[in-house]
Amino acid sequence: MQRLMKHNRLYGRKCVFMFDPEKKCKVLGIDINVGDLNSAADHVIKNRDDLAGAYVCFSNVHTTVMAFKNDAYREALRGAKLVFPDGFPIAKEQRRKGFEEAERIAGPDFMKEIFERSADGSISHYFYGSTDETLKKLTGNLKEKYPRINIAGMYSPPFRKLTDEEIDNDINMINDSDADFVWIGLGAPKQELFMQKTGGRVNALMFGVGAGFAFHAGTKKRAPKFMQKLGLEWLFRLLSDPKRLFGRYFVTNTQFLWYTKVMKK
Secondary structure, eight states, X not given: OHHHHHHHHHTTOOOOOOOOTTOEEEETTEEEEOOOXXXXXXXXXXXXXXXXTOEEEEEOHHHHHHHHHOHHHHHHHHTOSEEXXXXXXXXXXXXXXXXXXXXXXXXXXXXXXXXXXXXXXXXXXXXXXXOHHHHHHHHHHHHHHSTXXXXXXXXXXXXXXXOHHHHXXXXXXXXXXXXXXXXXXXXXXXXXXXXXXXXXXXXXXXXXXXXXXXXXXXXXXXXXXXXXXTTOHHHHHHHHSHHHHHHHHHHHHHHHHIIIIISOO
């Protein structure tokens, strides 16, 4: 099966396997789902009614290490209905532990897959987070690329801790839009903690996608495809913003290797 998956990726073919939401691999104490992009998107779309009110996380090296060290954040990830491996090191660790079919399911790629599958307007989307400028560019790009896409609403909350009253108002606003999917772009750990706090009260399925808003808005560039395929997207991002990201990548990547290879967590 591994050869078939590599063959299909090489020639750009979509190979959809049956996604099993119960198939998980524990990485640093977090149960992360095993699968591939296409089957994961297929599962979410087909089961969106049953998944309504829940939330989905995308965990990379940085957030997985953060969860390993922070009890509150770890509980937020554990409360998610699905946790996808948003990073080649996470998927590689899953394969090392015996899940040969494990692949990276990156937030921005997952967004694109869902947008393409709902381009006929059959699924409605709400965007919560980022800035007004980014939201306008994001929805504008989506409308240009997918003219029939159903955008139920968007909102950029204040860049500070929200009061309970503000959160209640935001929940009502989202629910009033009758959206099927709510994309949360607040960045980690804020977006996961927000989804944990509002899960079960928001009627739609929520996805914490962080920088996915900026990538699809065109305000931030992703790594070239060849770097993505080689697992070097982190290097591209580091070179694009070394002052902000050097500490994050150097520290958390080193800690991830220590915890998984030496401590065997």
